[in-house]
Amino acid sequence: MGSAKQIFRPGSLITRYESHRGRDWMDHPVRVVQDSGDRFAVLLSPGSAFRFHDHDHPLGPHPWRRHPDWRGPEVLQLYRMDTPYSVWMFFDDHRFRNWYINFETPALRRLDGFETDDHGLDLIIERDGTLVWKDVEDLDAMLRSGRLVAAEVLGILSAAHTVSDEIRRGERWWSGWDDWTPALIDRTL
Structure with missing residues (x-):
């Protein structure tokens, strides 16, 4: 485990771990856009390879096990320490699509990245400000399975x-x- 004071250099590749109760379940690389210590931003790009640690994980196979890598759009992920969610900014061809609140455990820094655990519940903020809840039923399923x-x-x-x-x-x-877009990545880094 890393120190909470670990600051990542913009442009560096770090690892985002999905870890349940201290046991890694999946990880993948993300690129650091900004890190101020109490807040940081990373970019998840298409093709970011998933690595699974579920061969002996108490929860069994990870739900995304059938996906070898991130097949979605570019996503800026914003983290604020001690906050039980992250904020994701989705893009299509460098154009803003929507905001996405991903409820998860607060990010915990490691020497090579950070860990969190996705809680399934999400809140989409459409371009017009409309709020749309996503995967509400996942909370009940996670409760029944013992994951939560x-x-x-x-x-x-x-x-x-x-x-x-x-x-x-x-x-x-x-x-x-x-106003940030992935097109600014070279200037940001």
Whole structure:
């Protein structure tokens, strides 16, 4: 495990680990765009290869096991330490598509990257500001399977309520990224 004071240099490749209760389940590379210590931004690019650690994982095969790599669009992922979600900015051909709140454990830094654990629940913020909940039913399935316990589900729902209220009030800690696009990557790095 790395130190919380570890700062990653813009342009460097680091590893994003999906780790459940201290056991790695999947990882893949991301490129650092910015890191201020308490907040950092990474870019997930198409073709980022997934590596799975599920041969002896208590949860069994990772749900994305059939995918060898990220097949989606470019995604800027924004993390704020001690926050139970990350904010993703999706792009199609360098053009903004939508914001996406990914509820997960707060990022924990490692020497070569960071770890988190996806909780399934997501909130899409469409270009016009419409909020669309995604994968709400996953919380129940994760509770039944033992991946989450009741206290965790209540914490996730509390975080979801808080962030959706903040968005409705126009309070977005990530608003400074509104004009960023992957086309700026060379100037950003």
